[in-house]
Amino acid sequence: MVATDSSSAPPLASSPDPTSGSNHAGFASLLAQARAGNRDALGELLQWYANYLTILASTQLDRRLRRRLNPSDIVQEAMMAAHQDFGDFRGTSQGELLCWLRTILIHTLHRSFKRNVTVEKRDIRREVSLDSVSNRLEESAGNLAAILPANSPSPSAPMQARERAVALADQLSELKPHYREVIVLRVLQGLSFDEIAQRMDRNCGAVRMLWLRALESFKNK
Template sequence: MLADARLGSGEQLGGLLEHYKNYLRLLAMAQMEERLSARLSPSDIVQETFYEAHRDFQQFRGGSSAELLAWLRAVLVNNLHRAVEHHLGTEKRDMRREVSIERIDASVERSAFRLEGVLQDPGSSPSLRAQRQEREVALADELARLPRDYREVIVLRHLSGMPFEQIGERMNRSPGAVRMLWLRGVRQLREQMGDGWNRRFEEPQR
């Protein structure tokens, strides 16, 4: 699909980008604190990212899916930063410094690393790394199938790295209710994908 897209096939490029939609949406969701998520959705950020990817695809010089995904993440970071500047630009200066483009880029990388950490390590060869990346994309697709509350608590816990107490404040629930929501969400994921893929989900401490 990447080779066909390079030859100018808009249909192939569209299908290729669609393949990564849920993955990019998860990364965007993990960066959007309450001030920003109250004003736009992760899907808005991803839609803008895809628009720019279509527009600027001839500038992409990579030759692999890993390089394409890294390029898309960079476009996503720029769009997240512009969204912060646009929607939170009137807030006091020290708040804006907290969300510099470098900070957003580092946060997206941490979220991607955390998503990768959920999966068992298949090894370090190039072919195995490519398989792992596809499993991350598949995991994002399965998370997209979950009810919204299940998906939100898993993203905040595992991609944003929040403790259950902070997630409870974000979701207006008690820490105990959030723990139960998390357990139900993980259980449904295991039913959808099988038990072996996600053994690195840790049970919450009681």
């Protein structure tokens, strides 16, 4: 998996929480409208998952690639493809839609890498293992649930793993970029404080303090 350097990551878009009860009902309504040809409804539906896709795209870009590729641009290209090919989506659930969107994102990353990176005698698809990143994100949702404030939804609530990952990405989008970066590197990618210090060009003590401030900010969201 390509290493993350999210120091230059742009702020993520604000999205509604697709895991709430009202949005579960809203999903079915928007999906029906989108299938009836309502492009505005389709745009609103896809926007729910923009933060999730942006987090996944960000984890695939190291410092070198970030000079050429922007996660937001990659996600925008993927969203355009989703709009164009929405007639091919046959699912009925949010989980199925997320799986379909991740597949589109994989193909978009693959095309972007082919345009911007010279790879000799190596299958670039192996380098863009987006499913493994997605699984890590979903696992991290459970880890982050332990640091949620008391008035947050219970981590034991009946919520699918993919939906927890979407909610996690939306919460991360509300943080300052350097707070989001240290949480992603520490929790999502499992890096040590020494490794994070090298990635963020800070000393280890400063990274530990940043980590504590990031957790406090996350709890207050």
